[in-house]
Amino acid sequence: MKKINLLVNTMAFGTMGFLYLPLMAVAFFSVNNTKYGLSWKGFTLDWYIKLFHNEVILQAAWNTLVLAVVSTLISTALGTALAIGMDRFPWPKKMNTALDLILHLPVIIPDIILAAALVVAFGFLRQVSSLFEPGLFSMIIGHITFQVAFVALVVRSRLISIGKDIEEAARDLYASTSYLLWKITLPLLMPGIIAGAMLAFTLSLDDFVISFFTAGPESVTLPLFIFAAVRRVVTPQIHALSTLVLFVTIILVFVMERFTRKLNTK
Amino acid sequence: MNRLIIWYGELLTQKKLIKRGALFLTPGMLWLMIFLVLPGLILILVSFAGRGAYGELVWDFGLANYKRLAGYGIFGWTADYIVILLRSVWVAFVTTGLAVVLSYPLCFFIARKPERSRYMWLMMVIIPFWTNMVIRTYSWFLILAPELPFAKLAACFKIISPGMGLYPSAFAVYLGMISMFLPFVALPLFSSVERMDWTLVEAAQDLYSSNIRIFMHAILPQTLPGLSVGVILTFVPAMGMFVVPDLLGGAKYMLVGNLIQQQFGASRDWAFGAAISMGLMVLTMFSLYLYRRKNKGMDLL
Amino acid sequence: MITDNKGLSLQGINKTYGKVNAVKDVTLDINSGEFFTLLGPSGCGKTTLLRMIAGLELQDSGSVILEGQDITRLPAIKRQINTVFQSYALFPHLNIFENIAFGLRSRKVPEKEVQTRVQEALDMLELGTMPNRYPHQLSGGQNQRVALARALVNEPKVLLLDEPMSALDAKLRAQVQVELRRLQQKLGHTFILVTHDQDEALVVSDRIAVMKDGQIIQFGTPEEVYDLPKNRFIAQFLGAANLLAGRFHDGMFHTDIGPLELEGPPPWERGVIAIRPEWIKLSDTKPEKNGIKAKVSEIIYRGTNLDIWFEPGAIRVRSSTYKNFKIGDELWLDLAAEELVVLNE
Known part of the structure; x- marks a missing residue:
């Protein structure tokens, strides 16, 4: 038994190292005072300061944020309505299965196929309206398309957990439809909606593939910028940018975890 | 249809209820129809079209793209595309397998930590899960660079020539893939491991001597739900992955994701790209089907 | 036949789910101010019957008459009937005061009156010290009293209780049964209780209807039902x-x-x-x-x-x-x- 414990612990530590060593290297070399090479030349924060003077990077950060916020807002509204529509109405069983299948499509299809399909579809839509030229608008549509499903799944699981008798009790206590919605259903659903929105936001920040296929020259986001940059040459400035992104991710994850924890204990 | 019903304590006609339900469903469903289902159908259609001289679509319905994917070109038959397709399945398979092997000890390790530190360890797995894949992939550039000890060590053993990095290479692709998807297996698996009944394991220790049998009889059945979610969450995106092979494999280790990306990028051959996407889709669905048949009675999510 | 009965009258109630006859031709007269119990094993249709009285379930045929007025086609929100749910169904995001005030506030009762009536209800059920707590902070017995207060504060013409004691342990249950009986006698409201527990039915009820397979098979005072069971099922189910x-x-x-x-x-x-x-x-x-x-x-x-x-x-x-x-x-x-x-x- 002791031998197994030792093995488990060693493997776990090894795996953790495997996950974090590369990321730590990025953070490490982001404060290295040299433009080329991987030998230590002293500590500096220059690369971080330079980030904030780089118009292209600032624009990319702005694009990333706009993309994430807009797509999250729209997908949360659509996904929440979808979840209520699916769970709270007496649809025939076959229809429920069909709805469920459509909702799970973005989960079981490799994202590159969704991206390819969107490229082709936008190609046709472009003949109708120039809105569908590659760019931020197309990217927002792409992001919403995979976010909606995830939001709907999260909100629906919350809806199911609220159960029928709470709403029946409200009816029994004379609540009109709108009173029920504002005083009972929405407040109880709100944690699910927020959790869904946070998931959508993180998915958007995390996405690369959909953005890569639907982006235009004016709509570069941070992941796209980093990808293009590292294919040419890796600079300490990219390390600094990546470290910052990593930092934001860590904060987001902590906020999200705190929130879902509170939700589960309540 | 004008039948009265009581639904969640409200008395109304069925017609009115259905109308209200449709109101909730329509925006989201319309969106998914226009931007998910319809593009998917168009993609299928386009896979039977051809490519014009300037990369435009030519509507000459035929199986030309699929024949090309199967290896029949102007210069006779080659196995190139088939190799890439099969290699993608293989890479996804190996990635999933190794990620599972590494995830079990990690989950056991975290599950046995006291509550407070368990949370911190869990966060350590969640953070890479949500870190952008481009950053996580290129960060291997540093570890595998010629200047660092790993490459030098490999050079010592004459695995690579001195002064070379460990990437681009097949090895780097595997490293990148496994580290990318490990949290995708570990997190769902952990939710099962956390709820595991350890007394069953203890009972199994009394019954069976070999660790493999203990695992098969006491641990695997209990953790199967989480494991299945993890396997699907890993296998599906791994099949279509193109960032990792693009950055870490270069031209040396192409996967189907790169092939698709090429058609929509530099080659501008949408029709062929659509056909490859169909090939990937079929392969993914077939693999999931095989997996599901082996694990009857489990749900997808 | 509309009776001049001041209480609740069910006439020829039927309900099927698919092929299952959940309630078969039930006709019942419940007097105003009595403690009435629907007793039967699980799945006998007693809860369905209760939900039809509350307006939470629609009967296929038959009518529900309250104080001589046909309320068959009235929705739950228009029926002066309130329910204590088996799960209590308290609103988890509202505190005890807000839970109890819910029915009054949704009918737009002036806030001043809400305050006094909720306070009375709190005092009556000995919840006076905890109006600001939340349901998840209370014990099962306390939550049950909140559910009772939440229903009673509306002064319903009929109070429905759906297995309200099934979540309590045996000792507490025996105590609550007696308290519930006293409360009903003090208020003089009509109570209709659904239960599968024959002891409970005997302790609290003025009259009992024993149900099986969607039908009422015997109907009378506890003594009548206990002393003169009509058939083998009742003889064995009650005692x-x-x-x-x-x-x-x-x-x-x-x-x-x-x-x-x-x-x-x-x-x-x-x-x-x-x-x-x-x-x-x-x-x-x-x-x-x-x-x-x-x-x-x-x-x-x-x-x-x-x-x-x-x-x-x-x-x-x-x-x-x-x-x-x-x-x-x-x-x-x-x-x-x-x-x-x-x-x-």
Whole structure:
């Protein structure tokens, strides 16, 4: 038994190292005072300061944020309505299965196929309206398309957990439809909606593939910028940018975890 | 249809209820129809079209793209595309397998930590899960660079020539893939491991001597739900992955994701790209089907 | 037929789910101010019936009449009937005060009145110290009282209680039963309770309707239902009963353990009679009539009494005489004619 414990612990530590060593290297070399090479030349924060003077990077950060916020807002509204529509109405069983299948499509299809399909579809839509030229608008549509499903799944699981008798009790206590919605259903659903929105936001920040296929020259986001940059040459400035992104991710994850924890204990 | 019903304590006609339900469903469903289902159908259609001289679509319905994917070109038959397709399945398979092997000890390790530190360890797995894949992939550039000890060590053993990095290479692709998807297996698996009944394991220790049998009889059945979610969450995106092979494999280790990306990028051959996407889709669905048949009675999510 | 009854009247209620007949042609008159119980095993349709009274379920046919007014087509929010749900269904995001005030506030009762009425309800159910707490901070018994207060504060014409005690432990349940009975008598409201617990039904009710397979099979005061069960099911469902099968001829009921004299001829020739274990008297000498000689086969000590099983026939006797019985003792059982209940089947 002791031998197994030792093995488990060693493997776990090894795996953790495997996950974090590369990321730590990025953070490490982001404060290295040299433009080329991987030998230590002293500590500096220059690369971080330079980030904030780089118009292209600032624009990319702005694009990333706009993309994430807009797509999250729209997908949360659509996904929440979808979840209520699916769970709270007496649809025939076959229809429920069909709805469920459509909702799970973005989960079981490799994202590159969704991206390819969107490229082709936008190609046709472009003949109708120039809105569908590659760019931020197309990217927002792409992001919403995979976010909606995830939001709907999260909100629906919350809806199911609220159960029928709470709403029946409200009816029994004379609540009109709108009173029920504002005083009972929405407040109880709100944690699910927020959790869904946070998931959508993180998915958007995390996405690369959909953005890569639907982006235009004016709509570069941070992941796209980093990808293009590292294919040419890796600079300490990219390390600094990546470290910052990593930092934001860590904060987001902590906020999200705190929130879902509170939700589960309540 | 004008039948009265009581639904969640409200008395109304069925017609009115259905109308209200449709109101909730329509925006989201319309969106998914226009931007998910319809593009998917168009993609299928386009896979039977051809490519014009300037990369435009030519509507000459035929199986030309699929024949090309199967290896029949102007210069006779080659196995190139088939190799890439099969290699993608293989890479996804190996990635999933190794990620599972590494995830079990990690989950056991975290599950046995006291509550407070368990949370911190869990966060350590969640953070890479949500870190952008481009950053996580290129960060291997540093570890595998010629200047660092790993490459030098490999050079010592004459695995690579001195002064070379460990990437681009097949090895780097595997490293990148496994580290990318490990949290995708570990997190769902952990939710099962956390709820595991350890007394069953203890009972199994009394019954069976070999660790493999203990695992098969006491641990695997209990953790199967989480494991299945993890396997699907890993296998599906791994099949279509193109960032990792693009950055870490270069031209040396192409996967189907790169092939698709090429058609929509530099080659501008949408029709062929659509056909490859169909090939990937079929392969993914077939693999999931095989997996599901082996694990009857489990749900997808 | 609309009665001038001040209470609640159900007429010819039917409900099917797919192929299952959940409620079959139920007709009932419940008096104003009485504590009425629907008793039956799970799945007998009693909760469905209750939900139809509340307006949470729609009957296929039949009508519900409250104080002479047909409320069949009124939605739940228009019925002056409130429910205590089995799960209590308290609103988890509202505190106790807000939970209780919910019904008043959704009807736009002036806030001043809400304050006083909720306070009264809190005091009545001894919740006065915890208006700001949330349901998840309270014990099961406290939550049950909140659910009661939340319904009663609306002064319903009928209060429906759907298995309100099933989540409480046995000791608390016994205490709450008595409190519930007192509360109902103090308020004088009509209470309708659904339960599968026969002790509970006997303790709290003015009248009981026993349901099985969607039908009401007996209806009466607790004494009537307990003392004169109509059939085998009720005899066994309410308390324990010895069932004796046999034939009636020549003025006597002939069973395996011997002939018994009945008070009158039964409506059948071949059938079953029941006798409660506590109604059988034990004696050392042969009783005048209906005496059966039997041997003690098992003794079960129950604290306040003994359960003694006799051969032949596996007859159970509940006795409080603390005589020292031994297994194998031979005794006379006195199955007095007035205690024998002729079952209707």
